[in-house]
Amino acid sequence: MLRSLSIGNRIIAMIFIMVLFIGGTCAAFLYCLETVREFSVNETDTVMFEGQKDKLKVATDSMAATLGSVLNNIPDPAERNGELQRMIADFRYEKDGSGYYFVTEGTVMIAHIKTSLLGKDLDGLKDKNGVHMIRELAKAAEGGGGFVRYIWPKPEAGDQPKLSYSTMIPGTGYAIGTGVYIDNIQKSESRISAAIGTIVRDNTVRILAVLAVLLAGVLVLSLFIGRSITRPLQGATQAAHAIADGDYAVQLDSSGRDEASQLLGALDSMAATLRDNMEVIAARTREAGEKAEAAEEAMTEAERARAEADVARKQGIRQAAERIHAVVERVYDASSQIASQADIIDRGTAIQRARVQSTATAMEEMNATVLEVAENASAASVTGAEARKLAVLGSESVSRSVEAMNTTYGAAEDLKRGMNRLGDQAEGIGKVMEVITDIADQTNLLALNAAIEAARAGEAGRGFAVVADEVRKLAEKTMQATHEVGESISSIQAVAQQNIGSMEKALSDLGEAVDLSHKSGDVLLDIVKGAEDSAGQIQGIATAAEEQSSTSEEINRAIEEINAISAETTQSVAESSEALAELAVQMKNLQEVLDGLLQDAES
Helix, strand or coil: CHHHCCHHHHHHHHHHHHHHHHHHHHHHHHHHHHHHHHHHHHHHHHHHHHHHHHHHHHHHHHHHHHHHHHHCCCCCHHHHHHHHHHHHHCCCECCCCCECEEEEECCEEEECCCHHHCCCECCCCCCCCCCCHHHHHHHHHHCCCEEEEEEEEECCCEEEEEEEEEEECCCCCCEEEEEEEHHHHHHHHHHHHHHHHHHHHHHHHHHHHHHHHHHHHHHHHHHHHHHHHHHHHHHHHHHHHHHHCCCCCCCCCCCCCCHHHHHHHHHHHHHHHHHHHHHHHHHHHHHHHHHHHHHHHHHHHHHHHHHHHHHCHHHHHHHHHHHHHHHHHHHHHHHHHHHHHHHHHHHHHHHHHHHHHHHHHHHHHHHHHHHHHHHHHHHHHHHHHHHHHHHHHHHHHHHHHHHHHHHHHHHHHHHHHHHHHHHHHHHHHHHHHHHHHHHHHHHHHHHHHHHHHHHHHHHHHHHHHHHHHHHHHHHHHHHHHHHHHHHHHHHHHHHHHHHHHHHHHHHHHHHHHHHHHHHHHHHHHHHHHHHHHHHHHHHHHHHHHHHHHHHHHHHHHHHHHHHHHHHHHHHHHHHHHHHHHHHHHHHHHHHHHHHHHHHHHHC
16 A cells, blocks of 8 residues: 555655654653652652651650659659649640640540540540540550541631540550641642642643654654655656656766665666667667668669670670679678678677666665665664663653652651651650759758758657658659659650661662662653654655665666667667678679679680
8 A cells, every 4th residue: 555655645644653653652641640640649648647647656655655654653643633734734746736645544534735624534425427536545545556537626627637646654544645637637748749740740841842842853854854765766767767768868966875876876877878879779770771772772783784784695794794793792791891780789789788687687686675674674663662662661660769769758858857856845855854853852852951840849840750751752752753754765865866867868868869760760761762763763764765666666677678679679680680691692692693604705
């Protein structure tokens, strides 16, 4: 079917297919970008949610350990409840201050920022979805710690989904819990999604602009290359038809180094050779015609002489015979010259046929070479397409790796900020413990002063001395417990600083990995572009080679026609040679007759 189309139409069809291919590639690329964006948002949501869970667990476990150390030195339940309420009443976290702690004993609220809930059994409290949050949190704490999701009112925002974590305070029957509102996570997710969407949209516009410029350049270059292929082939085809019609005066422009220029040069040389050979043949033919006319005149003269000899045989037999003998010699000479010219014409025709045959052989070899080039170009086009597919797959894998690394990088930064906040909270607890230590020191001093005053009072101050001694012991226990809590807080701060350092190093390594992945993606995009350009050029070469092969076949047919004409010329020359040979035989017979006449005349 393609052989029925011209090369120009084939090139236009090839350009149209290339445009469709690039358009399909762009559509697939945009679809992949949108898929990657959705995947990134989903992964960000998952990572942020898991990060919030880790933050809640670490903060709650740390607070539980601190409260456990404090409560171990307070045996009275009422004092414990009061100390718990005092320690968590003003403690807040999250930017909007919506994060706080609460303490329960079973399902009874012991400490909470809402004092109206203190001392109440909240076992029957449930949200609008029917979740008994206090009951579920108590079960999670008794099971070693766990999470519960439920709906809870948020100041200035109404009912919002909330994620809470609860665990037991070591050494007590109390459970401490805290939670964060999920809408805070969703707001962060929305900001990240909007940022990713902006990046994807900007990069998409840039890529489409670059592709449009490249496509315009490729179209102009393809049209220019197609014109450089079709114009020489059209000239070669017209020249071949002109030569086949007998016009050997064609002039072809063979400047250039491509196959089409070589073909035009070969046609030009062939036309010049045929023109020279035909001029030689025409000259030899005219000369042979002149010789034939001379021979015909000689034959006429011989016939006339023979008639005169018959009329006046007795009067001038010898004279007529001599004249006929002279004519025969002239005929012999003319026949020899004609035979020589015919031989020259035959040799020229043979040379012409040999050159035409050589040209036909060269055209067949060039046609075979062109077909081989077309096959190799088609194979190279297939290989280039496979390389482009592999490069596109590699580019997509690198893009996914970059997005995953960016997501991990953001999660690591959030975790680092959480660790910093944990360190700050530990420092705040340390300051509280310093205040407690100062109070214990003052209490100890007051107990000592009271004991001294009781000793001065004698028997009347003995009971007061016992109370002062108990107060002093309690102050010493408080100082010891405060010292232990301070050591625990120092350990937490040291571990937090170590985790922050490790997180900063991980962030640095992730940043380098993201940069390297970006560079790999750019290199693979360049490979994709180079593979697409090479595939298009190779396909163009293959198509041009097929059309050039078709043109070569037409030229071969024209050469075969010229060869047939040369064969006919050779046959005509051979027939002329046979006629001359027959004329020579007749001249010999005439010579014998003349010899007989001379003998008769002498006798």
